[in-house]
Every structure is written in structure tokens, then in C-alpha cells.
Amino acid sequence: MSNASPAGGLTALKTNPPGFTTADAERIARELYGIDAGATLLFGERDQNFRLRPAQGPGAVLKLYNAHEDPAIVDFQIKALDHLALQDPGLPVPRLLATRAGERSARIEGPDGAGHIACAITFLPGKLLEDVQPDAALLRDIGRTVARLDKALRGFFHPAAGQKIAWDIRRAGELRPFAALIGDPAVAAAVARVLERTVERLPAFAALRGQVIHNDCNPGNVLVDAAGAPAVAGIIDFGDMIHGPLMFDLALAAAEAAGEGMGAIESAQEVIAGYSAVLPLQEDEIALLFDAIAARFASTFAIFAWRQRHDRRGADKLERFERSELPVFEQLLSAGPQAAANAFRKAAGLSSSLPVAATPKPPAQMPGASSEALIARRRRLLGSGLELSYERPVHLLRGEGVWLWDADGRRYLDAYNNVPNVGHAHPHVVEAVARQSALLNTNTRYLHETVLDFAERLCAGMPAGLEVCAFVNCGSEANDIAWRIAKAHTGGTGALVMENAYHGGTEAVAALSPYGVSASDVAPHVRTLEAPDLYRGRFRASDPGAASGYAEAADRALASLMAAGHRPAAAMIDSAFISSGILDLPNGYLQAVAEKVRAAGGLFIADEVQYGFGRSGSHFWGFDFQGAVPDIVTMGKPVGNGHPLGVVVTRREILKSFTDRTDYFSTFGGNPVSAAAGLAVLEVLEREGLQENARATGAYFRQGVEALMARHAAIGDVRGTGLVMGVELVRDRKTQEPAPDWTRRVANLMREQGVLIGTEGPRHNVLKIRPPLCFRREHADIAIEALDRALAAI
Template identity: 30%
Template sequence: MADSALLQRTELARPSVTVEDAKSILSDCFGLHGSISELGSQQDRNFLIDTGEEKLVLKVTRAEYPRHELEAQNRAMEHLFQMELGIRIPEPIASLTGEHVSHFEINGDHYWVRVLTYLDGEPLTRQKHLPVEVVAELGDIGAKIALGLSDFRHHGLDRVLQWDLRRAGPVALHLLKSLKDQKQRDRIAKAMIVAVKRLQPLAPELRVQPIHHDITDDNVVALLNADGHAIPDGVIDFGDIMNGWLVADLAVTCAALLHHADGDPFFILPAVQAFHARYPLLPSELKALWPLIVARAGILVASSEQQLAIDPDNNYVLGNIGHEREIFDLATSVPYALMEAAIFDAAGLPLPDAMPFITSRLLPALVPEDVRLTDLSVTSDALTGDNWADPEIDWKLLARAALETGIASTRFGEYRLSYTKPRSSQPPATFALHVDICLPAGTAAKAPFAGTILIDGHHLILSTKDMSLHLDGIDTALEHKQHVSAGELIGHVSGAAGSVGGLRVQMCRDPDLVPPLFAKPRQSRIWAWLCPSPSLLLGADVDAPETHSTELLQTRRAHFAAAQKNYYVNPPQIERGWREHLFDVHGRCYLDMVNNVSILGHGHPRLAAAAGRQWSLLNTNSRFHYSAVAEFSERLAALAPPGLDTVFLVNSGSEAVDLAIRLAWAHSGRRNILSLLEAYHGWTVASDAVSTSIADNPGALESRPDWVRPILSPNTYRGRFRGRNASEGYIAAAVEELARIDESGAGLAGFIAESPFGNAGGIPLPPGYLEAIYAMVRERGGLCIADEVQVGYGRLGHHFWGFEEQNVVPDIITIAKGMGNGQPLGAVITRREIADSLENEGYFFSSSGGSPVSCVVGMEVLDVMRDENLQANARDVGDHLKSRLMGLMDDFPIVGAIHGLGLYLGLEFVRDRESLEPATLETAAICNRLLDLGVIMQPTGDHLNVLKIKPPLCLSRESADYFVDMIQKVLSEGW
């Protein structure tokens, strides 16, 4: 039994001390004065004091706690403070009598009182999401404190405390007496019994030393860095310090992390790895870690439930009990064997892999060469369109293969596309831990090793103390708990004679566990160890090939020019798409909110069929005479305003802009091009020259050729002139530059601009702006170029072309991106006389521009856009999406503005809505967090603080809502 004093302490309420009492204590004992407010605590009373010069904490403890225990806490803080660990530690403040622990009496009750320095910062418990770096830092802080205390000695550390995990069993049983919820009481009791049973044989090997025993998200404070991340750097509340198991210190930290884990117990592993790297744990301690976490979770819930029975108005306990129940639920939801293996792996210790006990084959009649393996992976040719969403597709494809070959099997360790989940914030379990085999009914199955037969309905298990074999689809005459020898007949594959039967095979190293059929990708390597491949007992290789994303990324970086960047530092390997969804090789589905190239969406069957057919007929260059180039040119010209009747076909938007500039030069006979600051137009020499976005080229403003004449960007949100009535100021700025060009005598060739200001997130140009600029340019003989590569072609929903919003007609239109849905395809549309001007400089030719395949693809894109009403969808879903994004502004000050129209929107993040200081670092972190939640998004704009939202035009309302929900989740929980 636990010490009676311990059990009595568990029933103590907090000291009955008011703020007025605290003022008296502060004045009488410490000679201090200041504003006072109460802080939370479970069994103490804590008050924050602001003297005007410094902040302090007054701690009031019941006299039932021995004074020497409080003195031990003070000495430990002083000990660690002097060690300069790089961690902020509170310092005890002496009373007027020179004591650090003083006695005080209030209304006949006796208390111990202390004052400590206050550590500025936010407790991590207020931030629901913790980045992996913060999780690791918590583990490292715990190790530093434990190392710092390893040589500390004080008789006050030998104490009896309800949080001492060495006494978890009896303490839990005592606490559970106060629980009225029988179901909850039984759950906690059962979990504690199992945890203690696993700990008992390990206890003699667990090291004992002074430990803080409460390094949790409540007791580690953090300061915000430049990107808004909370960086833990201070440890408070030494109230639980004691001599205890070293590994219990880490267990307490890990348990606290579970309510930040979003259902993933592997979330704690960076903390384990960091702790072990600084203060190595013994194998027995690593083995004890998860049972200790479960025990801690049980004590937390039981203690809070009991404390509320005593002190129902304790807001501190009321505020924490939801977290504690979440911790307990997650801690008890996963097998011990899985977490033990994951912890050992995180610590860098090897896991045993040999299986010498398999001495014969499960299906002796199976000829390995006859087994047809069915590909159900993300790249499977058998998965077409959206048939992966059919819940029966795996069995359909397996049965089809079996009919063709006689015997077919699924693959172990395969990430199956059929188990993906669109619009899911958590990666689904896609990794197969079993195989399904279609083979002749009646095929004999024999025991591959000696063991005991367990029968649960149609489920047969062959079990030993080290391994279990799970079989479904076996008819057996054996009895439950019957022992069989290796090679002994255990049954036959179910089914009528002459038919095909189905057999499911799965192995598990934990004989007490009924394993899941699939594992989540992050957990797959450990689950694959716990549930090893059945290839050895089948005598046939049924393993799927491993994915090698990391190695492929290294190959890319070794041979692909570094200037060709990829999204994200550690990008997922995307190998498939469907509509607005992308799939990585692990079956994770991502909502694609950036891919304006795939205007129809990914994997469109009509587009694939059209391109495939044309490839099978002809693909060459546009010097040959074929129907597609004529038909497509005619259709493009019909989309433009009257008079713009001549088309050039090219490969890309950059090439289109480059050509447009050449046309302006050729037609005007002059060189100067007026362009906008902060704009982006492409990467060829000419298109890059008129691009002044410093996000794309940090040296853009210093490296423009003389013929580029940039003018003030008409950014109506953060520019010099703001709001929709800013036209006059921006037009005046253009007049000044035009005057300088006039004065130089060099003349003007043209003006280029995106119609909405796309690079800044689709900010609309002020009313009348283009009309005025176009008029002044044309007065000087220049041409007006509308860069519609990003913003045009139906994306704005309310207009097909962006320039329509400004009620102008350009002289040249450049388009690309979505017009080919990913096929290299761009175009310039202009007037015949402008196009003819280029012939004075010779002919123009683009090797792949206007090829038969590109033209057919381009026409099919237009057909699909018409048939599926994609421009209308961009309007309707875009308006809904913008409305929901606007709603975020009410709750999150970081949301500065929502720009754009249709499905070309910009969500701009700022640190201050008055100064408009860009939240650049925060935006990058938010994008990384969105990736974790299954959303592809990237920052843009000169300050990289804008989410440029430009998904496929088939975006559904459901997907739009999911996108906003995930942004809201990130802004609420942190990044």
C-alpha cells in the first residue's frame, strides 16, 4: 500500500487564499507591493505579482507538505541556475527574515509561502500544434535538466508524492474511488493494471536520481521567434521534483505531448530521440517508457476527476481535464509492442528481424512462378480515372487476375491508392500489412511452424509466444487451442470444388494483438517489423517494391539544375492526380490549390484519350500542313475581341511574352517597354527583363536593361496609393515616366501588364487605370500587351479575359499555362498588321508550338471547359471561397486582405493591419503546416506573404470549404 500521508495529500483542496490574502503575505513577509492576479494550480495557490519593476510569482502551499521539500525545490532551482544550461530557471527570492520558505497563517490555517522570479513567455499548452522542432526541443530540455540534477542531493527529495510513477498502481486505485463514472473507472483501472504489470519486471533496472518530474507543456515557457514559432527555453514549477526513475521524467513530457499529437502517438518520437541523444537511456528504460506514459495518463485523469470532486470550481483542473482525457485515450489506443519498437527505433537501437521458427510452407502445393501479383499502388495501370474510389476495386482486380492466371495475390507492404482519403487532415492507413490470395478452393494449408490453434468465427490463428499467423478463408476440422506441429494440416482454402477461393494471410510478432490490415505511412516501417511479410512462409515473393523518395530527391538535386526549385524542403513524391487532387507514392491525397497549369484538373480521361489518339497518328512541327493547327488557331482567334484575329502558337508563357515584346519592337520600330514594378512575366531574356518581382529575382531592380521602363505598381492594398480610388496617383506616376521617355526621344514600343495584378495575388487594378495607360501608350505609337498567362482563360469566372474587368481591348494577348492543361502550349493573339511586322525581321518558328498533339490538346481543353461549365464553376465556387476567406478576418488579425476574383485569389498575411508589415516567415510556416494537413499551397508576392490561390477550375465547393477549414485550423492551432 502507498504511504497514508500520500493518500491523504491526494484529497487536499487548494489553500483557501484570496488575492487580498496574497497582498498581505507579500507585504508582511517580503515587503513587496504590486498588482496581483491568480495563476492556475492543482493543489497550490499561485499569484502573479507585477511590482512595476519586475514580475514575480507568489506560491502558497498547504502546511501538510513538509518544509524541507519546498527547500529542496529552491535549492534545485539555484543549482540549475548556476550551471548555465541555456535554459531559463526561476530564482527564489528571500523574505524579510532572509528565509526562502516562510510560514504564514490565515484564518487559523497554516501555509508555506515563497516568492520566485517570473519567466516571461507562453506555456506551450496554449498552442495546440507543436512543430517537430519544438517537440525535439522539449526532449532536449528534459535531458539537460535531468543531467543537471544528476549530481544534486537534498533530503527533501525523498518524498511521498502522488505523481511518483513508482507508486502509480496503488495511487491510481485510491484515486479511482472518487470516480462516479463506472465505465471510465474500469477503463483507467484496466489500463493501469496492464501498465504496472509490464513495469514490474523492469523496475529493478530503472535508474533513480533527482528528476523534475513535470517538464510539460504547462511548465515549459516559450518565446515567439521571428516567424511566430514558440521556442521553448524556460522551465518553471519545480513542485514535483523528487528522487524517482530517470525515464519517468521523459514519460511525463511525452504524455503531455499527446494532446498535441492530433491522434498520432509517433508524435512523441522526436522528443525521445533528443532526450536519448543527450542523456542515453538503458534498453530497460526505453522498454519501460510507454507503460510509464500510459500510467502517467491514467494518473492524470484519475487525479483531475478526484480533484474536481473535492474542488469543483478549480478552473485550472477544469481547463486541463479535456487535454488529460485526450492524452489517456491516445495512450491506450495503440499496442505496447508497436510503441516499444518505435521507441527503440527512435533511439537508434536495432530491432530483431530473424524468423528461424518458420520451417515449412503454408501452401505446399503453391508454385511460386504461378502467382500473379496484382498492382494496387498509386501508379498502377489498372487504376484508371477514379475507379480507385470503388470500395470493391481491390477484390475486383484481384479476381480478374486470378481468372486470367489461376492464382493471384495482392502485395505486402504496398501503399494502396484505393485506401486514400480526399480532403483528410490525417494521412490514411494505406500500407498493406497482409496479402490476399485467390487460388483454387480446397488447396491444403499446413502449419509453417508449431503452435496452438485459436479459432474466432471464420478467423484462424496459429500462435506461439513469439509470433502469430492470422488466416481468413480456411475451413478446418481442428479445435480451439489444439496444438499442431510444423507441417501438420490445418485446413483447406474455403469454397466449392472447382471454384476460386480467397485466403487472407497476416503475421504478427505480438501474439496478444489482432493487428490492423493497414498502417499509416509514418508508422509503416515499425508496423512492417511487427507484422512481417508472409513471403517466407508462402515460398513466393509477394512484397511490393519499396518507395525511394529520399533517394530520388537526392538524384534530382545531383543532376537537375539547382535554379529549378521544387516546392517544400522535404517534398512528397507526387505520382498521380485526379481533378483537384494529387496523390503521393504513399497514397496520401493532397488538395491542389496552386496548379493553374491543370485548368481542367488532373487525369482528365477525355484529354488523355485525345492526346493519346493524336500521338498514335502524328506529331510534328507546324511547318507541315494538318488540320489541327488551322482549327485551333481559328478557335483561339474567336475567343479574342474583334480585330484580334491572328495567332502565334508557342511552347510556354515565357515564350509568348518574349514574342509579344518582339512584335512591339518590330511594329513600332522602337525599344522602350513600359512595365509594372513587382510584376512577373517569365524566364526568357525578354520576359525576364520586364519582370521586376524581387521574390523571383532578388536583383531584379538593379539588373534591368535600359529599354525596360518600370512604373509604380498599382497595388491598391499596400502601394503608395490605396483603395479603389487610387487611379489618379498611379496614372500620374505613369505620366512622369512617359514624360521621361518622351524627353529622351527614344520613343515607346509598348506597355505590358497583367490585367489583375496576378503576382501580388490577383489584386484588381484601380478603376480606369488600364484605360488611361492604354490611351497614353497608343498616343505614342506603342502597343498594349495584356499578359493573361496566369489570370485569363476563364479563371476569373466573371470574365474570360482579365482585361475585360477594366473594359479595355489590348493590341496583343499572351496566354499559356491552363490552355494546354500541362501540355507545353502557349499563344499570342494579335492583329494581322502587327503579326506581319515580324516578317520584316525574318520568319518565326517554334519547334513544338502548334504541334498536332498540342493543338488537339488545346481544342479538347476548350471543349471540356464548355461541356463542364468550368468558367461558371470558377465564378460560383470562387465567390463562395472568397466569402469564406473574408470570414477569417474577423477572428485572425494576421489575415490582412483577400484579393482577386473567381479562382484566382490572394490571401495576404500581415503582422499588423495598420503598418501592413508582411508576415513573410509566418506565411512559409503556414504553408508547411498546410502540407501536413493535405493541402498544397505556396507563398508568393514580393514579400512572399500572399497565398496565391489558383486551383484547377473543377474545384468543388466541398474542396473549397476544406481548404478554408484547414487554414482556420492552422491559424487556430499554430504552425
């Protein structure tokens, strides 16, 4: 039996279970669990499951895992079952049994000499759903039970939830080649079309509510009452759990549960009605439910077709599945997505007159609290100087991924906020913060592994030598401490920053932030560098000497500092050049400035609050993208996805120069909860491939905006790399006259269309686009269309 996997080793295409006999299972049950019982082999896709029948009692199921199974996946299943037992004790799912030694699992040697993991769970009596034809009442109970399961899993997370598994319908692109293996050309073509459509829907799936889900509530994993009552007796087999859209669990349950005398849509409606009675659905989930159900069918056909070539048992499974489910699949496709969405919406108790793209309302409303009243209250309590975005300020109540909802339930696409770096309310970050908050949060004078784990993980991604951290609570504090460290190490007092720079709000850093400040008002120990602006500066993109020409400003600034009695301590530069208007730098500029500052005895501080953590797409850090190596790196709230956290990373001898002179301590900088948030962000960035997404989506986004230049003369320049972009608006491309009023107007018009962006630049004429890193092509299309309409209206 072949174990070849042309789909890159997707779990579930590797189907070699262990070779334990029933006698082996009986012995293992006795030795490990003290259970004297006869064993019967049950079906297992990649593991072995044995029913243990003792002389008395319901018995148990012994699970013997494939030798190739990642122990983390086994731990994932064990932790999930423990979590469910606490959250919903009455939920009909298996309960774990402890070994005689009190362990949840044990290592055993298999007949092949390989090491395997064994665990035992309670046996749930009942009949498999695949052996009965359910009525409407049973279908509704299936929906209710799956919803209970999802509610109980809410808030649970495990690092193995990102397992790469073929039964995750988001892997449709990797299954597309297998459609050609299906013998019936018409079925093969239908499966290929659905898989292609599924790939196109991936960005929309990414915007849905997400959490850990069972991901396999099919009729082979659902037990029903053996006496015939319309009730679910159990949900089993947690081996395909993933972190994914919550709606997938409903889609998989609705896909194959064909009711007696019912068509595909009618059967699905009953499951949906039961589910939404326990866990109400949102409009964006309803709109994509047809695609998820169709994708489940198509993925199953593709996987079984692959197995037909590589696994003898696969041929039988494909034939059985085609016999029972092909008519349902064809009925579903015949109905089409719009008719299905209307039927599903009705089943969920939502108005069928609503458009498919309608927006869910947030769970909380603020009736009677008008924007005018809130603005007046804000000014009374917070003062009148605190800025609000847009002519009509937005009253937001919640966020998820790249979406924000206001008090009226309207949804906005967030193309502006970089603080929720991996997406608003990312479940893994939320769970990490909640879990650690429930355990411990205290000052930083105690030992804690999570703090060290986070520091170690963060420094591992830095250039050699940048190996020690100082934790604070925000970017302003990080830049403040970095400046103090630089002065202590160099003995200097002078600083170089960019014109119009912004680095924070403490007194020391405010002096390094001449944002909107005239040259005459800059602090005496600070010198500013002209922006290396290739669009409207002294040197343009066509000038091969632009980098050295702009970098010469550092020579003049350093000489001026020395003449005024200030030895240089550091140059602090935002590697994204956001407040300069989001610039495309001449190659080598930042490196040249850093070298000049070091030659004069100072340090180079890279402010990575805006550009760090993969935002450029091609590099994890902005300074790396610019080809420079800093002496100190600073980070702010995006490092914790909005949780109050700032970090300074530097070389050991540099930090020692500071701590030898100063009894530095931050009470809550890098506390256990903050460290948990930071570590979770790094895990999400890696697991979800958000740096690569920034590269691909950013390139697509920029190309789309550049294409608008042919229709809108107001666009003078488009700049940026990855998921940060500046669009400079001008009244005349030839004279480059700035158009700040048009820029404000476009930002407000886009807000009215439900897309949030900002404005930036020394002339206030640059549209600032800087979304969370989970922003995808589908979202870029929405923003491009809104920008197109806004520009047409000015």
C-alpha cells in the same frame, strides 16, 4: 402521349420512339443490309429496336433512332462499339453490321416523313437478367464483365460524351421536383432526401476517376446464359453512355442486381467483389459507392413518377419497379453509408478498418528512394539553384483532377497549380494527346486541320480584330515573340511593366521581368509601374481617384523612356497581377494605362498565362474582366493543360509588320499534338462549365477565407476573383507590417495537412491560391479548414 419536359429537355424524359411497323423493319433490313428476316419489336425507351430472325443464324437487331436524336449521339455509340471490338474482342457486347454500301449507319425516311438514322448490330442470345434471380456466382460474373467493359472503354472519348441525360445521376438536382409526384408520401420523402444528398455529393463525385462509361448496366440491359450457367452472355443498349465517374458503372450494376436469398448489401458485395478482381477500386470510390447506388434508385423513382404523369407506359414501369426494387432501396437506406462502406470495402479486398476518407496509393511506388536521397541526386544532376517548394519537398507520382498523390500514397489537395488548368490528367485532354500522337506529330511546315481548328476556336473567343495566331511552346516564348512583334510594328524599343513583374525566362523577356530586382538594376529600356495596391499603396480602396492616380505613373514612365531615347513599343502586364501580390484593381486602371501607351505609339500586351480561360469566373479573359482591350494576347502552358504550348493572338496588320521583316518559324510551336491538347482544353472548359464553376466556387472560397479574419488577426487582406486568391498576412493590421515568416510557415503547415498552396508578392507575405478550374466547394471547405488550423498554429 406528352413529350413535355420540365427538366430542361433531359434526354430519357423525351420518350416518343419512331412509328415504324414490323413490315417497315423487314423492308429496311432487306434493302439496307441484305437481311431477309422476320422482325419483332423489342422495347425501346426513345428509339425502336427490332429483332431480325432469318431462316438461319442468330440474326440481328435493327435500331431505328428517334428523329430528334442528335446524330452525334448515334456516332458516339457506333465509335464506342468499334473501339470495344478492337480493345476486347471477346467482350460480350454487340458488334456493328455494315450496310450493303459498307456504311455503319444510314438515313431513312420514317412514316411521319421525318428523317431517321438506322443501324444494325449482332443479336446476342440469352435471357434478360431482370427475368432471373441471380446467385452469388452470377453476381460476381456481372461485376467482372462490367469491369472488363470499363477497362476496354478506358482511353476512348467522343465529343458527345457530355450529353445531358436524365440517367446521369449527377442530374439529381433537376429531378428533385419529380419526387413530389410519387404517390406514397414516405417513398417520396426518401427519394427527395437521397436526391438532395446526391447534389451535396457532386463535388466529391467530380474528384473521382472519370472516363466514358456505359451508364446503364441494369438488369434490362444485361443478358445471362440461357442454359442457366452463372455467366453473363451480353451487355446491350449503349444509348445512355456518358463521360462520368468510373465508379458509376459499378454502382448501377450493383443497385438492381438482387441475388436469390440476399439482401441489398450482400448482393452488392458480390458484384463489387467480381468488379474489383478485374479493376481494383480506390478508397474514395468505395466511400461514395453507397451514395451512387442510392442515387440510382432515387433517380429511377423520380423519372418513372414523371412518366406516370406524361407517358402511359410510365405508370406500368413505376409499379413494376416499386414492387421489385422498393424493398432493396429501403434495405440500402436502412443499412446507412458507413455500414455499407465497410461491407463494400471488405468485398473489394480492402481493410474495413480504414476510414472512409482514406487515400488510395498511386499505382507506382518508389521504395527506398528517400526525399534526402532524391534532393541530393537532384542537386547533383540539375544544380543547386533550382527551387523546391516547402521545407519538406513533396515527391509526387500522379495527379487526377484537383488531387495529387506522393510516393507514400498520401493524397494532397492541389490549391496551387494553374498549369493543369482543367485538372490533372484530364481524360479528354489525355485522350486527345494520345490519339494525335499515335497518328502524327511533325513540324509545322505542313497543313493540318487540327491546328487550324484550334486557332479558329481560340480566336472566336477574342475581341473583334484579334484574329491571327502565332504558336510557340511556352509562355516565355509567347511573351518573347509578342515583344518582338511589338517592336517590329511600332519601331519602338522601350517597355513598360509592373514592379516585380514576371513574364518568362528568355533573355529578352527576363529584362521585362524585374521580379525581385531593385529599381537600379532594371534594364535601361524598361520602366516599371508602381502596383495599383488598394490595400497598402498610395491610393486606397476608398479613394475614388485611385485608378487615375495610379495610371499617372504610366505618363511619368513614358516620358522617362522618351527622354532616354526609347520610343515605347509596348506595355506588358499580367492581368491577374500575381507577382504584385494578386491585387483587386481600381476600376478603369488597366484601360487607362493601355490608352496612355497607345497614345504614345506603343501597344498593350495582355499576359494571360495566369488569368485566362475563365479563371476570373465572370469573364473568359483577365483583360476583359479589367475592362481593357489589348493589341496582343499571350498564353502559356495552361492553354494545353500542361502540354508544352504557348500562343500569341493579335491583329492581322500587327503580325504582318513582324513577318514582313522576319522569317519567323517555330519548328514545333503549334504542332498537331499541341493543337489537339489546346482544342481539348477549350472543349472541356465549355462542356464542364468550368468558368461558371470558377465564379461560384471562387466567391464561396473567398467568403470562407474572409470569415477567418474574425478569428485570425494575421490576415490583413483577402483579394482575388474567381479561382485566384491572395491572402496577405501581417503582424499588425494597423501598421500593416508584413509577416513573410508567418506566410512561409502557413504554407508549410498546410502542406503537412495535405493542402498545397504557394506564396507570392514583393514582400513575400501573400498566400497564393490558384487551383485547377475543376476545384469545387467541397475542396474549398477542405482548404479553408486547413488554413484555419495553420493560422491557429503560428
